[in-house]
Each structure stands twice: as structure tokens, then as C-alpha cells.
Amino acid sequence: MASVTLKNVSKSFGAYDVIRSIDLEIEDGEFMVFVGPSGCGKSTLLRVIAGLVPVSEGDVFIGGEQVTEVPASKRGLAFVFQSYALYPHMNVSRNISFALETARLGRDEIRRRVTKVAEMLKISHLLDRRPRQLSGGQRQRVAIGRALVGEPEVFLFDEPLSNLDADLRMEMRFEIAKLHADVKTTMIYVTHDQTEAMTLADRIVILNQGRIEQVGRPRELYDRPANRFVAGFLGSPRMNFAPLDRAASSGSVLRGVGGFCHSAELAGADAPVEIGLRPEALKLVSAETKGAIRGTFERMEDLGYEYVCYVRLSETLVWTVRSTGSPLAFAEGEVVGLSWQPVSLYLFGDDGRRIDHGGALHLALGASL
Amino acid sequence: MAITTTAPAKRYSNSTYRTIRRVRTFGLYVSVTAVLVYMLFPYYWAIVSSTKSGQALYQFSLLPSLDFGNYWQLFHNPVFMGALVNSGLVAFASTMISLVIGILAAYALGRLQFSPGRIILIAVLMISIFPQVVVLSGMFEVIGWLRLYNRPSALIVSYLILTLPFTTWILTSFIRDLPTELEEAALIDGCSRLRVLTHVLLPLMGPAIASTGLLSFILAWNEFLFALTFILTDENRTVPVAIGLLTGSSRYEYPFGQIMAASVTVTLPLLVLVLIFQRKIVAGLTSGAVKG
Numbered sequence: 001m002a003s004v005t006l007k008n009v010s011k012s013f014g015a016y017d018v019i020r021s022i023d024l025e026i027e028d029g030e031f032m033v034f035v036g037p038s039g040c041g042k043s044t045l046l047r048v049i050a051g052l053v054p055v056s057e058g059d060v061f062i063g064g065e066q067v068t069e070v071p072a073s074k075r076g077l078a079f080v081f082q083s084y085a086l087y088p089h090m091n092v093s094r095n096i097s098f099a100l101e102t103a104r105l106g107r108d109e110i111r112r113r114v115t116k117v118a119e120m121l122k123i124s125h126l127l128d129r130r131p132r133q134l135s136g137g138q139r140q141r142v143a144i145g146r147a148l149v150g151e152p153e154v155f156l157f158d159e160p161l162s163n164l165d166a167d168l169r170m171e172m173r174f175e176i177a178k179l180h181a182d183v184k185t186t187m188i189y190v191t192h193d194q195t196e197a198m199t200l201a202d203r204i205v206i207l208n209q210g211r212i213e214q215v216g217r218p219r220e221l222y223d224r225p226a227n228r229f230v231a232g233f234l235g236s237p238r239m240n241f242a243p244l245d246r247a248a249s250s251g252s253v254l255r256g257v258g259g260f261c262h263s264a265e266l267a268g269a270d271a272p273v274e275i276g277l278r279p280e281a282l283k284l285v286s287a288e289t290k291g292a293i294r295g296t297f298e299r300m301e302d303l304g305y306e307y308v309c310y311v312r313l314s315e316t317l318v319w320t321v322r323s324t325g326s327p328l329a330f331a332e333g334e335v336v337g338l339s340w341q342p343v344s345l346y347l348f349g350d351d352g353r354r355i356d357h358g359g360a361l362h363l364a365l366g367a368s369l
Numbered sequence: 370m371a372i373t374t375t376a377p378a379k380r381y382s383n384s385t386y387r388t389i390r391r392v393r394t395f396g397l398y399v400s401v402t403a404v405l406v407y408m409l410f411p412y413y414w415a416i417v418s419s420t421k422s423g424q425a426l427y428q429f430s431l432l433p434s435l436d437f438g439n440y441w442q443l444f445h446n447p448v449f450m451g452a453l454v455n456s457g458l459v460a461f462a463s464t465m466i467s468l469v470i471g472i473l474a475a476y477a478l479g480r481l482q483f484s485p486g487r488i489i490l491i492a493v494l495m496i497s498i499f500p501q502v503v504v505l506s507g508m509f510e511v512i513g514w515l516r517l518y519n520r521p522s523a524l525i526v527s528y529l530i531l532t533l534p535f536t537t538w539i540l541t542s543f544i545r546d547l548p549t550e551l552e553e554a555a556l557i558d559g560c561s562r563l564r565v566l567t568h569v570l571l572p573l574m575g576p577a578i579a580s581t582g583l584l585s586f587i588l589a590w591n592e593f594l595f596a597l598t599f600i601l602t603d604e605n606r607t608v609p610v611a612i613g614l615l616t617g618s619s620r621y622e623y624p625f626g627q628i629m630a631a632s633v634t635v636t637l638p639l640l641v642l643v644l645i646f647q648r649k650i651v652a653g654l655t656s657g658a659v660k661g
Contacts, residue, residue, distance in 0.1 A: 052553050072556040079557045085550035089572040098568075099558035146558075 002063030002153040002186060003028045004049060009058035011044055018044045020210040021058065026188060028063075031180050034190045035197040036207035037233070042190045045207070046156050049188060051075045063153060078147030082159040084139045086131035092142050093118075093127040099150045117145045137168045144179070157189040161196065173199060194234055198222070206230050228352040231276050237308060239276045239346070240319040246273065254347075258293035258313040258338070264347070264357050272347035272355050279322035281344035284309060284330065285337040292337030295319065297330040311336060412636070419629035426625050439630035448603045449631060452611035457638070459521050459607055460589035463528035467585050468578060470529075471536030476566050478537070479544035480552065490541065497534035501594050504530060512599055519601040527595045532585035543577040544570065579649040587639055608635050 004026040011019040018041045026032045034042040047053040049060060051072035059068045067075055086095050093114055094101075100110045118124040121141045131139055140160060147155055157176070161169045177200055180187055191197055197204050198218045206213040206221065206229070213233075214226040225231035231239050244256040253263050256275060264272075285292050295311040298318065309321040309330075321338065330336050347355040418426060419440070420433040443449055478486050508527050517523035547570060555565045571578075593609045600606050606614070612631045615624055 047553075050553075050557060052556065072553070073559045073561065077557065079554065081550045081554060083548060083550050085548065085554040087551065087554070087569055098555075102559040102564065146554075150558075 003030075003061075004154060004186060004188065005061040005064075006045075006049070007059045007061070009045075009048060009055050009060065011041075011048060011053060011056045018210050019048065022210075022212055024205065024212065024215070026186060029184050029186055031187045031189065031200060031202045032205060033197040033201035033203075034188065034205045034207060035192065035194060035233075036213075038192060040207040041210040042192075042207050043158055046079075046158055046188060046190045049154075050077055050079050050156050052079075076150075076152055077154045077156055078150055078152035079156045080143050080147050080158065080160045082162055084131070084143040084163075086139060086142055086146070088131055091128050091130055092123065092134070092145075095131065095142055096145045096149050099146070103150075113149050117149045120148070121145050136164050137172065140164065140172055144176075148179075148183070152185065155185055155187040157187065157191075159191055160189075161191070162193070176200065194236065198234070206233060208233075225346070225354055227354055228274065228276065228348045231346055231348075231354065235278055237279045237320040237322065239278050240282070241274055241276050241348075242313065242317055242319075243274050244272060246271075256293075257317060258295050260293045262342075262345070270349040270353075270355055273350050274348040276346035276348060277319075277340055277344060279308070279320040281340045282319070282321040282338050283340065284311075284321055284323070285339050287335045287337045289337045289339055292339040294335055294337055297332060297334045297336045299332065300330075311338060415629045415632050419626060419633050422626045439626040440634070443627055443630050443634065448606070449608075449611055449615070451604055452606045452608045453635075455521050455605060456590055456608040456635075459524045459528070460586050463525045463532060463589045464582050464586045466525065467529055467532040467536045468582055471533060471540050471581065472566070472571070472574070472578070474533075474537045475540035475544050476562075476570065479541040480549075481562075490538070493534045493537050496530065501531070505594065505598060508595070509598060518599060519605055521600075521605055521607075523599040524589075524592070524596055524607065527599060528585075528589045528592060531588055531592070536581045536585055539581045540574070540577055543574060547573060576650055579646045583642060583646050583650075586642065590635075590639060 004024075006022055006024040009019060009022045009024075010017065022045065034045060036042050044053055048055055049062075051060075051067070051070060051074075055068060059066060061067065062075060062077075087098065090098065096117060097110045097114050100113060105113075114127070115124070118127060121144060123138065123141050123145060126134060126138060126142070131142065134142065143160070160176075161172050164172060173196060176189075180200075189196070189200060201218055203216060204218055204221055205215050208229050214221055214230045221230055222234050225234065228241070232241065242257045242260070244254050244260075253261065254272065254275075255261050260275065284297075287294050293313065295313040298310040298312050300310075301308040306322055306324045309323070310318050311321060312318050319338065345357070347357055349355050417431065417433045420436050422436060422438055425434060425436075477483075478490055508530070512518055512523045512527065515523075515526065517526060551569055551573075552565055555569045560568065591609055592607075593613070596607045596610045597613070600610065603611075603614075608631070612628055612635065615628055615631065
């Protein structure tokens with residue numbers, strides 16, 4: 001059990017900066033998820049912690065000890081790879097015990113530990129098989145078993161579920177959550193799948209272009225994103241954005257596409273340039289509804305448990321609306337209205353940061369709609 | 370929406386295509402047979418000639434006469450038998466040494482990140498570009514300095530110059546193709562670099578090692594120029610030179626039958642080796658997907 005601390009960590013490959021001075025504190029026993037679009041440096045960051053990739057600058061601490069120069073083999077971590085990276089020439093039992101053999105543990109001790117881990121992961125009947133004789137889910141379990149057997153201080157997972165099909169992914173996600181509840185070891189988990197991030201994490205780190213955009217509990221990131229990137233990254237379908245019309249906005253009145261017009265008492269000096277609304281915060285209403293913005297109904301997708309509707313606000317802007325109840329029956333091409341609760345509206349400034357309006361946002365009644 | 374129609378391309382009847390397919394298959398077999406005959410005939414001719422002696426050698430006949438006198442003579446020729454042993458030793462030793470050095474070099478060049486690696490690889494390739502004759506006199510000096518002249522070990526040392534470049538190249542590209550994650554997994558499991566190589570990479574490199582080993586063995590086994598230059602006395606000779614220097618009962622008789630018998634005999638060990646390792650080589654070619 002150990003905490004992990006990164007201080008001012010940077011990594012560049014040649015002129016290309018993959019990680020730019022990251023500071024991060026991961027607490028003992030925490031389940032931390034790194035999430036971000038591909039190429040954001042999340043896997044590299046994990047490899048830096050593992051010691052597989054040397055840092056260009058900065059320090060790595062594990063359990064309070066400086067380990068920046070300690071090689072991967074001496075850090076006492078476990079790593080579950082995306083491709084599982086099982087040794088193809090060894091059977092399952094040896095795959096699991098290889099680290100213990102390397103550490104020159106006694107034969108009885110090795111057998112005891114392998115048996116225990118195999119029972120825990122329900123792979124006892126597979127111990128004599130080769131990796132190629134296993135299914136994807138079984139390989140995944142073996143890979144986790146190989147990580148577990150060394151009783152590491154920190155578990156590192158690099159997109160472990162991305163090679164599995166949807167059903168199995170859900171099952172394994174559940175098992176990993178259970179595993180964490182059982183062993184209570186610090187776990188760092190890299191994924192590009194926001195569902196995994198939201199469901200597994202104690203805290204999420206959102207990375208973009210080698211920088212941390214925001215760190216926080218899943219709910220916190222979802223409800224109070226620090227900036228436009230985080231707001232757009234979490235949530236599926238993603239948040240709807242629309243630029244505000246600056247020329248038409250004056251003082252506390254904000255105007256935008258589709259007849260958007262709100263008055264806001266904003267404390268800060270920053271003027272918002274963009275609005276954001278989550279698809280589930282929107283409601284389809286008739287075009288005449290007061291305060292609603294108008295668009296053209298384009299298409300509806302019936303997913304059985306919910307509906308996703310597409311409404312075109314302008315030539316380049318299509319918003320998605322998600323509703324669980326059966327939506328009003330609109331015809332394709334009909335002009336419809338979209339309404340929402342003022343609290344669910346997000347405002348973003350010039351630099352992309354979210355501007356807190358504290359719910360002090362009103363329909364600018366009387367303004368020409 | 371306009372539906373565009375294009376006139377169907379002109380085509381023949383079904384039976385015409387069937388005929389074309391049959392003609393193609395037939396043509397394929399004919400050409401394969403032709404190539405095989407062309408390639409195997411010299412070897413067959415050697416076998417046929419090796420079983421003839423005296424005047425029979427000069428009569429054209431495709432059938433062997435099943436007279437094994439040449440072989441009998443050959444196996445009672447101490448120089449030839451000694452050369453056979455020498456060849457085996459030299460080829461085996463140089464193959465082993467070049468494999469060991471080649472594997473270590475390939476791991477370093479293929480995996481460890483260090484900038485001169487590329488230059489070294491190119492230099493290694495350059496070495497194998499030079500024809501042997503260019504290296505010969507320099508090599509002769511080196512052998513002299515090492516005091517290895519007229520010893521089989523001179524050949525082991527000099528053959529490395531032939532076998533090491535391609536061993537290193539083939540193994541390097543093979544190691545590069547192995548998934549990096551396997552190696553990272555082994556490092557996480559606490560392995561040193563050497564243990565990664567011996568316990569994780571080496572078992573997976575079986576096919577590459579078998580094929581490069583076989584190639585370098587064949588190269589060393591058949592080598593003639595160095596063997597002729599660096600060895601002075603009969604008892605240290607290797608087989609290719611020994612065959613070249615076989616003499617008949619008189620100065621004016623060229624012992625064709627025996628030479629052919631020796632050539633056939635020399636090829637047999639190679640054939641056996643290829644047959645032993647071919648399954649491994651083929652298995653390596655097909656099961657390349659380590660990730661599986």
C-alpha cells in the first residue's frame with residue numbers, strides 16, 4: 001500500500017512534449033483513473049510511474065520515497081497491459097508465478113500464492129493451459145492474477161478492458177471494482193472510456209495534450225467541469241455547445257444562436273463567449289414556448305430505453321437532446337423549441353474556463369425573441 | 370435520386386472461364402515441374418555419377434549404376450574423414466559463436482534505445498557487402514597476428530565475418546517485431562535485462578534462431594576461399610577444400626566418381642539439418658502472432 005506523488009513531471013520524445021509538468025497526488029488506497037483522448041499522454045504517464053519510461057524532468061515518489069531513478073523491476077508495482085502481454089511460451093501457472101521465481105521465492109510459497117490467486121480469480125482449472133488456448137476474458141483474469149500475486153503496493157492498469165467485447169467489459173469492470181474493494185490497494189487505471197472512468201474511479205484525472213485539465217470525483221467533474229474541454233469530454237452524447245453572439249450581447253444580456261437571450265449577473269470580469277447544455281438537460285417543446293430557443297427537428301433515434309433527438313440550430317450546429325420519456329412527435333423539418341432549467345446552463349469564457357453563474361441567470365424577458 | 374446504369378462489361382460464357390481456369394492450373398504445374406527439374410538435375414547428376422567408376426563415367430546415362438565403390442574408397446580415405454570432422458567442428462563452433470554474439474547484439478540494436486545503434490546496423494550491413502577476396506589479405510594478416518595460421522580455429526574466427534552480419538540483421542528485425550509489452554511485463558516482474566532476454570525473448574525466438582543458425586551453418590560448411598588460404602596441411606583441412614584436392618591413383622587421372630561421391634556425402638548432413646529444423650522454421654513463419 002502506498003501513495004504516489006508526481007512533482008513537476010515532464011516527458012518529451014525529441015521535440016515532442018508528451019507530458020508537460022504534471023503535479024499529482026494519489027492517495028494510499030485510492031482508485032485513480034486517468035482519462036483523456038488518444039495521444040493525451042495518459043499511457044505515457046502510467047509508464048512513467050511504472051518506471052518503464054524515464055522522465056525528462058521532475059520527480060516520482062511512491063510511498064513517500066523518491067523513486068525517479070529506480071528501475072521498473074525494483075519499484076514493486078504491478079502492471080496490467082492492454083494486450084495482456086502474457087508470456088506465450090509459459091502456461092498460466094508459470095505466467096503468474098514468473099515474478100515470484102524471479103524473486104527466488106521458495107517453491108512451496110510460490111505454489112501457495114498461485115493457488116490462492118487462481119481461486120480468487122476463478123482460474124484454477126486453467127493453470128495448465130497456454131495463453132493462446134484462453135479466451136479474451138480468461139487472459140484478462142490471468143493478467144490480473146499475474147499482477148496480484150506479487151502483492152504489489154500499487155496496481156497500474158493500461159486500458160485493460162479495451163480488447164474485450166461489450167458484455168465482458170461490463171463484467172470485468174464490475175470485477176475490478178470488487179477487486180479494489182477487497183484488496184484496497186492503490187490503483188491507477190488508464191482508459192479512454194468515460195463510462196469506465198465514471199464508474200470505477202474514486203477520483204478522475206482528465207488529461208489533454210500532456211496537461212491535467214481537472215482532477216476530482218466523478219460527480220464533481222460531471223456537474224462542475226472546470227473548463228470546456230472537461231465539459232465536452234465527459235457525458236455521452238457530449239455536451240451541446242453554441243457560441244454567443246458578442247456583438248448582439250450587451251452588458252448583462254447574452255444573446256446567441258436560435259434566439260438565445262438570457263440576462264446574467266456575473267461577478268467576474270470575464271465575459272462568456274460560449275454556452276453549454278447537456279443533452280439530458282434539454283427538453284423538446286413547441287416552437288412558441290417562451291424562452292425556448294428554436295431549431296429544426298432533424299432526426300430521432302429510439303434506443304429502447306431512451307430517445308436521442310437531433311435539432312439543427314444553424315447551418316453548422318446540431319444539438320442533441322436526450323429524453324427517457326416518449327418525446328413529442330415532431331415531423332422531420334418541423335421548427336421546434338428547446339428549453340432548460342437555468343441551473344443546467346454552463347457558460348464558458350474566452351480561455352475555455354467555465355464561468356460560475358451561481359444560478360443567477362434569467363430569461364431576458366422583453367428582449368426581442 | 371437518379372439511378373445510374375452502366376452497360377455490363379463484356380464477358381465470356383461460364384464454360385470459357387472454366388476452361389481458362391483449367392489451362393492456368395495445368396500451366397502452373399508444368400512450370401513448377403520445369404523449375405524443379407532445372408534445380409534438382411545437377412544434384413541428381415552428382416548422385417548418378419558417384420555410383421559409376423572408370424569408363425562408365427564417360428557414358429551418358431541417367432540411371433545410377435549402383436556401384437558404391439567410390440563411397441567405400443572415400444570412407445577409407447583418412448584425409449577426407451578428418452576433413453569431415455574439421456568441417457563439422459568449424460561450422461558448429463562458428464554458428465554457435467555468431468548466434469550468441471548475434472542475439473546479444475540484436476537485443477541491443479533492436480530494443481535498447483541508443484543513438485549510435487542505427488549507424489552500427491548500417492556498418493554491419495556494409496561489412497557483408499564486401500566480397501570475400503577484398504577481406505582476404507587483411508584477414509590473413511589478422512590470422513597471422515593471432516597465431517592461428519593453419520589451425521581450424523582460424524576458420525572459426527574468419528567465418529564470423531561472414532555469418533555475424535546477417536545473423537545480427539535477421540535477429541534484430543525479429544526482436545523488433547516481438548511486442549514491447551512482453552518485455553515491459555518481464556521488467557515489471559522484476560527481471561534484469563539479461564533475464565528478459567534469456568527467459569522471455571529467447572524462447573520466442575526459436576524459429577528465427579533455427580533459420581539463422583541453419584543459414585550460417587551452411588555458409589561455414591560450404592566455405593572454400595578462407596579454408597583454402599588459412600589452412601596449409603591436409604589434417605586441418607575442411608571438406609570443400611579436401612574435395613577440391615582429391616587426387617586419383619595417378620597424376621593424370623581426375624577422380625570424378627570420388628569427387629561426386631564426396632559432394633553427395635557432404636550435402637547429406639545439411640539435408641538432415643534442414644529436415645530437422647524445417648518444422649520449427651515453418652512453425653515460426655505461421656505462428657508469428659505472438660499476441661495470439
